[in-house]
Amino acid sequence: MGEIDRRSALMLGVATASTALVAVNPSAAQPYRPDEGKELAPGVRLVEVSEREAMHGRDSVLPAYKRIKVVDIVFQPKVTHKDDAMRNDMVCQCVDGEMRLDHRDGHPFTVKKNDVWTCVKGEPEDTENIGNSAAIMRVINLIPA
Template sequence: MKTINRRSAIALGVTAAAVTPLFSLAASAKAKKYGPKDGKEIAPGVRVVEVGTGNADIPAYKSIAIVDVVFQPGAHAPQTVMDNDMVCTITAGAFTIKKADKEFKLKEGDMYTCAKGKTDEATNTSKVVGIHRIAVLIPA
């Protein structure tokens, strides 16, 4: 086993100090607990909560809006045409997603995309409150 000299110990300490804030940012991406009246109801048992917005460095998009779509157990969001391109992350629960040409199942930590003009519908198939964190890409 190698011994650590003073220079290695300092480098390790500086690296640990630099990385620590990244771990706290990752923890903030966890699903937030929402109350039954938070956000705006879009379907029975399905609510949209605005999380925040920011500028985009992607040339095709001017900004990004982050929303959480909160589904009660068994709740269903009916088929909807997407107004914008979106990147969706399941932060809680399990879902069945139906698109025009396919159906698939997702669980916490899984991601999928939605394209502008395409249809999508989702059902929370879990026994817990399910959350889709959606990055809505706003065109330039």
Template sequence: MNRRSAIALGLTAAAATPLFVLTAHAKTKKYGPKDGKEIAPGVRVVEVGTGNADIPAYKSISIVDVVFQPGAHAPQTVMDNDMVCTITAGAFTIKKADKEFKLKEGDMYTCAKGKTDEATNTSKVVGIHRIAVLIPA
């Protein structure tokens, strides 16, 4: 390996490091049965954090984890805001007004303000939705 290759390899590794750090921070923690606020039997919302948005239509973003016990169901709800949802644990069936679909860990979906959504944890483990709630400007 010559000096130029070593420098290129070092720069590539340095550039990739933040990506691995961000991935590690995105993982959800283990929650206890009383963490957060109960919104349905076996379903709790835990606030993770908030931040400002650089997207012109939104002033801020709130991140929450919705923690579902195995088999727990969140009934149909009208969305107050646009949202981006990531399944960080478990497996779910999601029902919307016009469709139903299944998701597993690592899958993502969106919810639009004014639309309905309901979710059921179909796995045998605690399931978690990490949700980015987009707060309008």
């Protein structure tokens, strides 16, 4: 291998640092195209992320649930969506943006990026994106056995 001068070493260092800066953070929300997924309502889209029925060759380790399904729901800015009944128990997380939620129980709340909450099967939920950019709600559906 030939000798490397200071200028080449500097350029190699800058290139390496630039690559690290533009590398994708795997825990960051991946933005979706405006037409990606299934439209639930104007400005609201559902994108399927993952689904699993068995846990490494055995039944689910949560006895009440036979399967889990993960979806992202993308809300465009200022969009409001009403759901009269959750189809399953679920754990939700705000992956990006800011939303106001109301389970119609007299206790509306606001969630921001990385906040987590739960929903119960049959419970209503009104969701409003109160931010200026798309908001993403990750939903982990717990599907009964």
